[in-house]
Amino acid sequence: MNKSSLLVALVSLSLGAFSACKSDNANNQAAQDSGIETPDAGPEAIADINRRVADIVAGMDTLEVKGPITVSRGADNYEATAYFLNSEPLIIHSQFGGANQWYYLYNRRVIMLRELLGEGKGIVENKFYYSTNAVLLAETRKADAEPALLDARARKYSPTGDDDFRMDVGAVNSSGIGFLYGQ
Secondary structure, eight states: OOHHHHHHHHHHHHHHHHHHHHHHHHHHHHHHHTTOOOOOOOOOSHHHHHHHHHHHHHTGGGSEEEEEEEEEETTEEEEEEEEEETTEEEEEEEEETTEEEEEEEETTEEEEEEEEEEETTEEEEEEEEEOSSSEEEEEEEEESSGGGGGGSOOEEOOOSSTTOGGGOHHHHHHHHHHHHTTO
């Protein structure tokens, strides 16, 4: 192959690659122009999740409340209440015995699970932070009363066993969203 043939081949390959990239960009722009939205995964970092949850809690009085409803899971009955903004669920609160759970959602995905568990003379708070596919952080605090939890030192959460659903993103999403459908 002579130099001029090699140069023509390289120029053709370069133009072909440029054309393919331009086509992909054009397709992406066409999707944006058509109003098709790509799914937003939401907050994926602990600081972002904390900000999102703080915003939701600050606006609680503006949310539409549905429930409580009784949801049976095995032999246990839970009272579940859902909080919505523009038909989008933001919080699911469930109660069973001395336990309270708040599932904080983003696009129907649990981003945080907060639990308050009455334990003898005190109270335990567990918090679990979730990305789309992993547990980012699991922590626990113990205090004599709920107001004292703010000053209690957070410790690493120890799972209650191999089947602790809170350590499984899919199981937590199924549990939280299941309350919306009475399951």
